[in-house]
Amino acid sequence: MDYVIGVDLDNTIVSYDALIHKVALEMGLVSEGIKKVKRHIRDAVRQVHGDEKWQEVQAVIYGQRMGEAELIDGVERFFRLCKDNRVKVFIISHKTEFSNYFGGGSNFRKAALDWMERNNFFKEGGLAVSRADVHFESTREGKLQRIRQLGCTHFIDDLEETFCDRLFPEWVEKILYDPYGGQGHLDGVKVFRSWDGINGHLFRSGR
Known part of the structure; x- marks a missing residue:
């Protein structure tokens, strides 16, 4: 694929x-x-x-x-399907290194990487994600530029604001993870309440 x-x-x-x-x-x-x-x-x-x-x-x-924190149901299967189908995956997060409000606290990016390590993201026998493919950006603009730079064909996010931004690359398929409903649902955005739905959409033969 x-x-x-x-x-x-x-x-x-x-x-x-x-x-x-x-x-x-x-x-x-x-x-x-x-x-x-x-x-x-x-x-x-x-x-x-x-x-x-x-x-x-x-x-x-x-x-x-x-x-x-917990791994959302269906995410592990998504990464395994990507691995099985040789699909390139990047994790692209708008996450500052430290809190903008409270100085001297924990390093948010390190905490996220540690969480991924504990949840087997970086093991070849696990989810097989490379640390080099995890990108943290300090601003939403930086996140959108990274999506463009990496040549993503699809992007999955829980916030429709990501897809509203004028900087979001127009060729990228927009997939909104909206487990509780209630977001506005824009034209051109595919909306799923679960990762099972996302997996079925992306890997139809792998349901």
Whole structure:
């Protein structure tokens, strides 16, 4: 297959829903009954405690507690299908090295690489991703330029804003991972609620 697939990392490959719920509870920011869904917790924290507290939660989950985050169902199968079909895959993430709000904290990029290491991304017998194919960009503009530079034919992301940006390469197939629904769904964007759906779309014979 002649695909070159780019994939976002946070909330596309990695699920933080349960971890955000746990951390926000520990910090006394939400009630236990709130849904374990990032956007629900984000909105609740911002409404009651302000955006700075939400940024503090994010600094914790993307840094010192990232090891507790989960691999989203279907992602492992995606990488194995790419390996079996000799499809080139890049992980392209808009991720700063450190928090823009809280100095002296954990290195977010190192935490992400450590998480990938623990989840067998870099093992030949695992998901067989090369560290050289993981790209962290400090801005969304940098992320979009990287997608263009690497010649991606497809890009998978959980945020439709990525595909709205005028810098997004027009030839790249836009695949939105939207597990909870509710995003606006733009023309020309293929929307899937699960990675099983994405895998079926990209590798029809491999369902």
